[in-house]
Amino acid sequence: MISEPLSFNVATIELLSLPEEVEGFSLDAPTANAQYNGHSLPIAGWASGRSPYVVPSIEIMNGETLLKRVPIQVPRPDVADYLKKAPGAGNKFGFHGFIGTLGLHNSTRLDIVLNIYDPRDQSRVKKNVATIRGKKNNSLLTESKYQPLMLTAIGRSGTTLVMQILGEHNKILTSNFYPYEVKQSAYWMHLLKVLNDPADFDNSSHPDKFESNLGLIGHNPYTHQESMRQFKEPDRFYDYYNKKLPRELVKFSVSRIEEFYDLIAASEKRPDAVYFAEKFLPTHLQPMFNDVFTKPKEIILTRDFRDMICSAQSFNEKRNSQAFGRERASDEFDWVHRIFSTGARRVVEAWEDRKYSAIHVRYEDLILEPEAQMKRIFEYLEIDSSTSLIHKIKEKIFNSSGSTHHKTSENPEKSIARWKNEMPKELLEYCNEKLSKELKTFGYE
Template sequence: MSTDLLSFEVHSIERLALPIEVEGFSLDAPKANTTNAGHSLTIAGWAVGLAPYLVPSIEIMNGETLLKRIPVHVPRPDVAAHLQKEDSVGSTFGFHGFIGTLGLLKNAHLEIVLNLYDPRDQSRRKEKVAVIHGRTRNNILTDSKYQPLMLTAIGRSGTTLVMQVLSEHRQVLTANFYPYEVKQSAYWMHLLKILNDPADFDNSSHPDKFESNLGLIGHNPYNHQESMRQFQTPERFRDYYDNRLPRSLIDFSVRRTDEFYELIAASEKKPDAVYFAEKFLPTHLQSIFNDVYRSPREILLTRDFRDMICSALSFNEKRNRQAFGRERAADDFDWVHRVFSTGARRVVEAWNDRKNSVLHVRYEDLVLDPVGQLQRIFNYLEIDGSNRLMRTIRQRVFNSSSSKHHKTSESPERSIGRWRADMPADLLEYCNAKLSSELKAFGYE
């Protein structure tokens, strides 16, 4: 048998105090101090609401990312007997599912959240009841022609400016046109995650009906423990799904990315390129790149979140349409609460998870000291940072008016601290309270 490409070490299970609306909860799998070989982790147990509350499902959270929602519908007569439930109440208190370990945060804290439902007023709420603490291990690292350069940020952080800078470098490949949103490698890594994850009949492809959907492809419905048990030699099939197939899918995804950027290299006349650069929101994808590529690089770009809010509002007004999540919110306060603060927490989460390997660049420092910050970036990437290159970039990017349609301030310098004049006092007070820890995390007053 081959060496396992992926494994997940479960260090401990932290059980939290149950809310009064929950009669009982138990996490039967995984167990603390165990190593789960392969790319899937079993999540199983039971949960019972205190009448009249019901627990229709649980959620598995990887930081700010919802990994899976698992219905609570597995018969558990043992639980019914233990809680002395009448037969008429039913005994479908169990849950059983699998999550893929590819793309988890290195030091993972998987939160188990109960979805509570009150049939009296049809209200719903979420309660965190346990945390699985562990760490992923992998033997995946793959040879490739180009290495990824991930520019991680949320909207209106200055990502277009940084991508313009990177596009000027002969050793960095980008889809060199505004707004630099072609994310080919992100697509192939996302495909890798979907095709590699264990079967999920409730949320993804079902073995009885997957071929009826001509627009989507989901998890392989036969990558499932019950399917493998049907074979005479199930261990062979487990090795196939845990090692041989993932290896093929990884190679396939990396090759497709290389092919695309070879076209970019020929088009942009950059035969010496070593990186391809793409914009990324802070998601699970960065962890997958770190699992797969040998020498990935990541720049975490931050900007004062209050300035970002002002910039987004101005940009929406300029284009006469709502974007950046504002279209999903009832008002500006709701936007900051439900959408923007989540993005800010994801940025902090990315920094805390990978601060030993990521280069943090602040938009404000880049605008006020472009040469110094560009030198930091190119030193981090170990590529040319000559004075001649610096002069070219300053002329073509920082002194250019070619991207006026993307800007919402008279000058980059005027974009710094604009919240002092542009943000209404009540919204500013709310942002200072709501984003306090995120602002402090990156040194903003």
């Protein structure tokens, strides 16, 4: 037998008070104080809306990340009897699905959220009804020629500046051209996640239909338990899909990343490089790098979220565009609520999950104390942080005019606390209320 590369220990399950729109809810799987071997965790149970409300699906959330939406469509005559439903009323109250455990947070909290629909006015609300807490166990760590250096931030935080700094060090490989958005490792790690996750006929590849889409590939539909049960020796196929194949997919993905950065190292003449650096939004990918690489590093970059809003507004005006999510918002307040508030929570979530292995860098400190912050970063990476090197990088990046394409203020110093002069009072008050926790977490007034 091959040892388990992944498993998940469920510690506790908390059922919350049901909202008035819900008649009943139960979570049958997983169960508390249990270990689930393999790369998937079952989520099963039932839910029923209180008339006239309907509950068509559940959502499984890992913090701010939607892991899966599972339709409520499994026949449950036992639930129909329990709820005393009239004959012919239908008995599809059940849900059953699996989530992949690769890439979950170190200490995982999963929230089960009901999607509730009111047919009278066609309105929809989401209500959290259960919380699962547990911890993943991982033995997929793989040796690699280069280690990832993840720059985690949201838009207008100063990522381009940090990537310029990193790109000047001969131990670090980057795409080395503006705007540093070539994310090869992110692509291969996302591929690893998709190919490794358990079968999902509703949201991903279906065994009868996957050949029809020439542009996409999803989860392997034949990893489904029902498929494996049809073989004469299902245990052999369980071992293959849950133990051997994940390791092979990891080696494949890491090898593709190495090959790409070998090309960068050769073209940039950096044979001694030890890191590759890429920009990342706070997503499921960073925990995956921690699941796979032996010595990953992460810089969590923040900027006063109010300055980011001002910067995004100026950038949109400068380019006559509606970027950074503004095109999806009805007004500035909705923009803050839907885009920046969510992004800020994701950054806080990333920091709280990985603060013991990552370094936090503030844009403001980098602008006002560039040499000290560069030294912090390079010492964290355990690479050359000599005064002469740092001075050379500072002279090249901070004392040159550089590209004006990405800038929205006269000089870097004036990009700090610009919200005090540029943000309307009503919007500022809304930001201070909406982003209070996030501003406080990272030390902003």
